[in-house]
Amino acid sequence: MKRIVVLGGGTGGTLMANRLRRLLDRDAAEITVIDSGDAHLYQPGLLFVPFARARPESLTRPRCRQLRPGVTFRRATVERVDLDADQVLLADGASVGYDVLVIATGARLVPEETEGLTGPGWQDRVFTFYTLDGAVALRRALSEFVGGRLAVAVMDMPVKCPVAPLEFCFLADSYFRDRGIRDRVDLVYVTPLDGAFTKPVCNRELSGLLKDKSVSLVTEFNTGEVDGEGGRLVSYDGREVPFDLAVVIPLHAGQDYVSRSPGLGDELGFVPADQQTLQSKAKPNVFVIGDAADVPTSKAGSVAHFEGQIAARNITRYLAGEPLDASFDGHTNCFIESGSGKALLIDFNYDTEPLTGHFPARIGLPLLRQSRLCHLGKLAFGWLYWHVLLPGREIPGVHSQMPAAGKRQPAPSPVAPARSSR
Amino acid sequence: MSTATYAGTDVAVNDEGFLTDPAQWREEMAPQIAAAEGITELTERHWQVIKFMRHEYETKGTGPTVRVLGKTSGVSVKELYQLFPKGPAKLAAKIAGIPKPRGCI
Numbered sequence: 001m002k003r004i005v006v007l008g009g010g011t012g013g014t015l016m017a018n019r020l021r022r023l024l025d026r027d028a029a030e031i032t033v034i035d036s037g038d039a040h041l042y043q044p045g046l047l048f049v050p051f052a053r054a055r056p057e058s059l060t061r062p063r064c065r066q067l068r069p070g071v072t073f074r075r076a077t078v079e080r081v082d083l084d085a086d087q088v089l090l091a092d093g094a095s096v097g098y099d100v101l102v103i104a105t106g107a108r109l110v111p112e113e114t115e116g117l118t119g120p121g122w123q124d125r126v127f128t129f130y131t132l133d134g135a136v137a138l139r140r141a142l143s144e145f146v147g148g149r150l151a152v153a154v155m156d157m158p159v160k161c162p163v164a165p166l167e168f169c170f171l172a173d174s175y176f177r178d179r180g181i182r183d184r185v186d187l188v189y190v191t192p193l194d195g196a197f198t199k200p201v202c203n204r205e206l207s208g209l210l211k212d213k214s215v216s217l218v219t220e221f222n223t224g225e226v227d228g229e230g231g232r233l234v235s236y237d238g239r240e241v242p243f244d245l246a247v248v249i250p251l252h253a254g255q256d257y258v259s260r261s262p263g264l265g266d267e268l269g270f271v272p273a274d275q276q277t278l279q280s281k282a283k284p285n286v287f288v289i290g291d292a293a294d295v296p297t298s299k300a301g302s303v304a305h306f307e308g309q310i311a312a313r314n315i316t317r318y319l320a321g322e323p324l325d326a327s328f329d330g331h332t333n334c335f336i337e338s339g340s341g342k343a344l345l346i347d348f349n350y351d352t353e354p355l356t357g358h359f360p361a362r363i364g365l366p367l368l369r370q371s372r373l374c375h376l377g378k379l380a381f382g383w384l385y386w387h388v389l390l391p392g393r394e395i396p397g398v399h400s401q402m403p404a405a406g407k408r409q410p411a412p413s414p415v416a417p418a419r420s421s422r
Numbered sequence: 423m424s425t426a427t428y429a430g431t432d433v434a435v436n437d438e439g440f441l442t443d444p445a446q447w448r449e450e451m452a453p454q455i456a457a458a459e460g461i462t463e464l465t466e467r468h469w470q471v472i473k474f475m476r477h478e479y480e481t482k483g484t485g486p487t488v489r490v491l492g493k494t495s496g497v498s499v500k501e502l503y504q505l506f507p508k509g510p511a512k513l514a515a516k517i518a519g520i521p522k523p524r525g526c527i
Contacts, residue, residue, distance in 0.1 A: 156489050224500065236503040267490045
């Protein structure tokens with residue numbers, strides 16, 4: 001009997017456990033999911049909470065209920081992983097041995113790593129919508145906001161769902177328009193990148209959208225300090241962005257136990273993995289999925305979904321002593337809410353930047369173009385998440401490999417691509 | 423792709439001025455690359471970062487981002503911005519003759 005232990009009962013951990021349970025007979029392997037809490041949060045819904053377009057209580061469900069029969073859910077806090085002994089040590093002193101370990105513990109927010117961010121003004125005029133509490137607090141602040149400068153600021157990469165801060169700007173524009181006070185609100189988007197997005201074609205479209213909605217853009221701004229009392233973002237190179245209300249995306253890191261496990265993670269607590277097989281670089285019997293992984297793609301639910309199929313196959317091959325043959329191409333697929341009941345869709349992978357065209361083929365949803373259809377797609381995604389993604393099933397017509405058909409290849413451009421680092 | 427001459431040696435550089443072959447880099451080239459970026463003097467602190475960048479590149483195949491540099495190089499992010507204004511990770515990588523750190527998406 002093989003023992004598979006999955007750390008984390010979020011998107012990646014849940015769909016992994018369910019996929020593996022379907023692939024492996026119950027008498028061949030036991031599967032245990034370990035998580036410290038039992039509330040599974042539908043993270044894509046957080047974006048809508050501040051605008052009173054999602055009810056907070058509708059976004060969480062019990063973790064254990066998302067797991068197939070035959071998957072054991074254990075509520076416990078992980079102290080560290082002993083890679084040499086193939087054991088997970090729990091905070092209560094117990095240890096759990098494994099033949100295969102799946103790391104799916106995601107990313108955590110570390111607002112305290114930015115000077116001043118959690119000081120005076122935090123949750124008063126400085127908010128984040130990346131937590132449920134934060135999104136609810138921001139809903140109240142937005143409803144009381146009658147005018148002034150609203151700054152939306154990304155502290156540094158990597159962040160979960162890198163398009164969410166842009167979506168927030170688009171939705172804020174609609175929100176204040178609906179309230180009839182848009183002319184009294186100055187919206188500004190502050191990013192450490194040198195454009196709205198990292199890749200040229202997408203950057204052009206999204207920058208244009210910010211402009212259309214009169215959102216000013218401040219680039220290459222590495223926030224060193226958030227002064228909630230004085231209402232200022234201060235960059236490391238001494239520039240300032242004043243604000244009346246700030247919505248920040250705090251720094252992200254991996255989980256603490258990763259840093260306490262010698263040889264497992266990198267400096268930020270993410271776990272380096274082979275970008276194709278999703279096997280960790282730490283040890284062959286450890287696999288990584290979702291936001292916890294250090295692989296060069298977005299931290300997004302769609303990535304965890306596409307990775308799921310690849311990692312599940314490779315894990316079963318590994319258990320059977322066969323060479324790993326499934327390869328992840330970095331496929332990412334995101335709906336971008338653009339306000340006024342519309343959305344855009346982007347689809348890309350390690351090698352192909354988000355392009356215009358249609359998805360998944362020549363006839364399909366428009367790519368990188370605002371449409372009502374994509375907005376409906378985004379809303380439908382909530383249902384797909386609980387009923388198709390988490391159970392570890394395939395979305396009909398959507399494959400883990402990125403489709404090339406339907407994408408318009410860009411003409412070779414003499415302009416240097418947008419830089420993506422500092 | 424073009425060529426630049428540092429310390430009397432021709433090296434291949436990309437459109438943004440990064441050496442395309444880190445093996446061509448020698449310490450003598452650093453002051454000249456730095457000067458072209460407006461850094462007139464390389465202090466011991468600069469060198470600590472430059473050598474760290476080289477070491478990270480040689481062991482990991484990519485240069486660290488500024489946040490990782492701040493955590494691991496022994497030089498705080500604040501000081502990194504004083505040493506290499508605007509973009510420490512990018513600038514230090516260029517002076518150290520390694521590719522631009524792989525960005526995040």
